[in-house]
Structures are given as structure tokens and as C-alpha cells.
Amino acid sequence: MTDLSFDPIQLMREHPEKMRIPGGLLTKRGPQDYVGSVPAITGTLFFRDAHLPDVREAVCVCFDEFEAIAKNHLTWLWREEPPEGPDKFAYRKAPSMRQMINRMGENDTLTFLYTSGEQDRDAGEWEFYVSGLRAWEAKMGTWGTSVLRFSFPLLYVEDNPIEFQRMFLNFAKRLKAIHGYGGHGLVLSVPRLSDNQPFEAFLSEKLAGLDVGHPVASAEHANEGIKTVSWLTALNYEMVKKVGGLPTLRSELPMDWFALYDYGAGLIVQAGPNPDAAPTDQPKPARLVLPNMLFKEVRTQKISIHYASKNGEPRLIGWSAEQWLKRFDIDEAELITYKTRLLDEPKLTKATTLSERL
Numbered sequence: 001m002t003d004l005s006f007d008p009i010q011l012m013r014e015h016p017e018k019m020r021i022p023g024g025l026l027t028k029r030g031p032q033d034y035v036g037s038v039p040a041i042t043g044t045l046f047f048r049d050a051h052l053p054d055v056r057e058a059v060c061v062c063f064d065e066f067e068a069i070a071k072n073h074l075t076w077l078w079r080e081e082p083p084e085g086p087d088k089f090a091y092r093k094a095p096s097m098r099q100m101i102n103r104m105g106e107n108d109t110l111t112f113l114y115t116s117g118e119q120d121r122d123a124g125e126w127e128f129y130v131s132g133l134r135a136w137e138a139k140m141g142t143w144g145t146s147v148l149r150f151s152f153p154l155l156y157v158e159d160n161p162i163e164f165q166r167m168f169l170n171f172a173k174r175l176k177a178i179h180g181y182g183g184h185g186l187v188l189s190v191p192r193l194s195d196n197q198p199f200e201a202f203l204s205e206k207l208a209g210l211d212v213g214h215p216v217a218s219a220e221h222a223n224e225g226i227k228t229v230s231w232l233t234a235l236n237y238e239m240v241k242k243v244g245g246l247p248t249l250r251s252e253l254p255m256d257w258f259a260l261y262d263y264g265a266g267l268i269v270q271a272g273p274n275p276d277a278a279p280t281d282q283p284k285p286a287r288l289v290l291p292n293m294l295f296k297e298v299r300t301q302k303i304s305i306h307y308a309s310k311n312g313e314p315r316l317i318g319w320s321a322e323q324w325l326k327r328f329d330i331d332e333a334e335l336i337t338y339k340t341r342l343l344d345e346p347k348l349t350k351a352t353t354l355s356e357r358l
Contacts, residue, residue: 019154023121023189026198028311034189035122036196040151041275042127042185043168044215045234046222047175050132050146051106058174059110059130059148060098065167066128066150073116073126078190080111080131088120106135110146113190123189123196125153131216145178147219151187157275161352165232165261165270169354172234172263178222179239179266183230183275185211197306201314208327209278209288212316213305225300229292229328231275236266239298246358252294256347257287259357272345273352284328286342292328293335299325 023036049055067074077089083104085095097112104110110132116124132146148171157164168182186203188196193214204212211230218227226235240246249260249267259270271287278285303325305316316324330338 020123021196021199023192024195026202026313027195028313029195032195034119034192035117035124036192037186037188037199038123038125040125040127040153040185040187041157041164041183042149042151042187042211043164043171043180043182043232044147044149044185044211044218045168045171045175045177045180046145046147046219047177048145049138050110050130051135051138055175056101056104056110056132057098059132060101062148062150062171062174063097063112063114063128063130065170067114069163070114070116070126070128073124074114075117075124076115076120076190078113078115081109083108109134115187115190117189121189121191123187125151125156125187127151127187129215131219144220145222147215147222148175149215151185161273162354165354168232168234169261169263169268169356172265172268176265177234177263178236179226180232180234181211181226181228181230182232183211184209184277188214194307194310197315198309198313201306201316201320204316204324205314206280207277208280208284209276212324213303217304217306220304221300221302224302225298226295227300227303228325229269229271229288229295231271233269233271233291233295234263234266235269235295235298239295240267242298243294249294253291254342257342257345258291259348259353261354261356262358267358270348270353270357273348274346283341284330284338285345286338287345289328289330289338290335290342293330293332296329301325 019039020035021037022031023034024032074091077091077094079087112130114128116126128150130148137143186200200212204210261268276285303321305321309315
């Protein structure tokens, strides 16, 4: 899997096995007998107050919605520091999330990860992950934010063109999201995260539209600004105001290519009808460049992506992580060129846009 100038949807239809990356690829040990990572469409939302009962119930309702679609695919549940019971369940034998959460105190770790891998160490395209700050962490205010991430298979999003947007919007409303993003991502093996970060770093050099880094690492600096723009980009109203408000978004992001959705605490911007992987051997897509330039003012200046390299394998740390943040930056003088390029990019359609668009 070295030629990455491909159509991922076509490859997934014709050779789905090629989209499942062997574990440990690009590490010193070499490929291992498990699925280390798998491309998917991922949605990530940052939020506060995960220790409060109403927010925990909102998380449960989000999982109810996800589970209604993904139930037949889920295989494993992982937990971090559970106050009782094991840290790993076969999904079919696990108590419900609501049962487990209702038995937890506000200072218990709220971490649940449901996945669809065949083996417990396999990455899977269907994933629901939430990590909430404990009460004392939230009250200190120095531990970042809580985070929720969910993922759908590429083909599911292709065949169900508005369900991902619908779920992203619903989750953002319930969680009163601070900000977030949704688009192409790489789901990594849960217990072997570090061994599969090198391939994620490699792939990020080929696909600029790929999200990178573990959600908790991203949440560390989420109070300081957005991490990235993507197919879907959520910003709270304070951020919207900083970039010029709704009138500016409407004028800078033409409605034939961009849809705006109100989620109560902010706005979601949909860029084009489908997620864009943005291969780096092609021109940068205008539908990602234009919102990136508009939202630079509210972008974080710091980011945690990968662990340090062990044996010289590729990792996104330090300077390379900073460059990843800037991958869609251009000179201001180039803006008119990208506004012209937008005219040749795919337009939104009724079939790919939620009816609630502003």
C-alpha cells in the first residue's frame, strides 16, 4: 500500500482487505498479525463537564444513536481504570453503557471505547470513543477538555450520504460542543496505539485531509483553539464571532459548496458533498483551504499528536506536528486563486445536505 493516489471508495469496494493495515508497519519489528489501523470517516467533538449527570446522560444518548446503527458490527468494549469490573469486555457480554455510568462517581474515569475489530487488538471501522475529565480535573481547568469520537466505514458514508452529518450535528447539540471536526481519519489498534502511529505519520504525508493523533492528545490543547478544518468543522459562537460572525462565513464560504448548521452552541460548516482525503500529489482543495484561512485566528498554536520515536520511525512531533497544523495555509495573495479553483470543485446537492442548513 505505497501508491496512495487512489480513490479510497473504489479500493474499498474492489479490495476491502487492502484497507486493513497490518499492525506495527514501519516499526523495527515489522508487520504483525493483527489489524493495526484502518481508514474510516471519523467525527471528533470536544466538550466540557463530563462529570455532571446531565452531560453523562447526553453521552449515553449519543451512544444509543450510534449503537442503533453499529450494533451488529461491534465486538469489544475497552475501559480505562473502571471503578469495578474488567477493563475489557466482549461487546455481547458487556453491561449497557448507561448501567455502568450510573454506578460511577464524579471522580471515576469516564472512558469507554467500543470497536468492531475481530480480535481484541484489531482496529475496526466502527468505533465509539469517549474520554471525560473527572470532576477534580475539570475544576482545576488545566487538563484540557473531554472528547468524543465516532467512526463509520468509508462505504457506509458513501452509501448513506447524510447519516454521518446527521449524527455529528446531533452529538454536537447534545454535548454543547466547544468545537470539533469530521472527515477522513485512521482508526488505530486500541492496545497497540504507539506501534501504529508511524504508519499514521507516513500516511499523513500522502493525504493532507487525514486526521491524525489520538483524541485525548488532541483534547489536551482543545481549550486553546481548533485543531483543524475538515469536511465538517464545528466552532462555538465565540469563535464564530472572532472570525467575523455569520455574515462573514456566508460571504467567504459560498452556499453552493458550503452548508452551515446551527447546533445551539455554535455552527457546523460542511465543505462539499463528500469527505476529501486531499492527496498531497494534487493541488490543495479549495473547500479546505478557504475555511482554513478564515479560521486561522481561532486555531490552536500547540498540538500533541504522537509519542516520541523509539527507533527513528516516522512520528508527528515537534516541528513536524506544527507543520501539520499549517498544511492548508497559503499566502493571502493566493486566496483569489483558490476562490477561482472552488468553481471547479463538487457542489453540494440536496442528497448530500441536511434540510436544517441555514
